[in-house]
Amino acid sequence: MEKPFWKSKKFIYAVASFVAAVVLAVLPSVATLDADTVTMLHDVVPKVVLGGFLLIAGHTVTDVVYLATQARDVKLREAAHNLVDAVLPRDEAKATE
Secondary structure, eight states: OOOOGGGSHHHHHHHHHHHHHHHHHHHHHHSOOOHHHHHHHHHHHHHHHHHHHHHHHHHHHHHHHHHHHTOOOOOHHHHHHHHHHHHSOHHHHHHTO
16 A cells, blocks of 8 residues: 655655745744845745755656666665675675675
8 A cells, every 4th residue: 555645755845845945935024134134035945945846856766767677675785785896896896805
């Protein structure tokens, strides 16, 4: 059974970036800030939204690649050994043992 949508990481990313953008946008009307801080906040809000979008897009890409390659779950220790085997040539790998 699939988990509900509100438990997915993408939904949490979307809600967190939306809440952060709203808080940053509303902050000048709630608190007394100088002009430089207000200008900085107006510049940061689109970057927060873009960051949330890129986080969701990156997570989606990893999901698609995972499904396309039919990758299997690998323990961290085995993945580290596979990485060393892929990076080092056979002769160097045996010399380090």
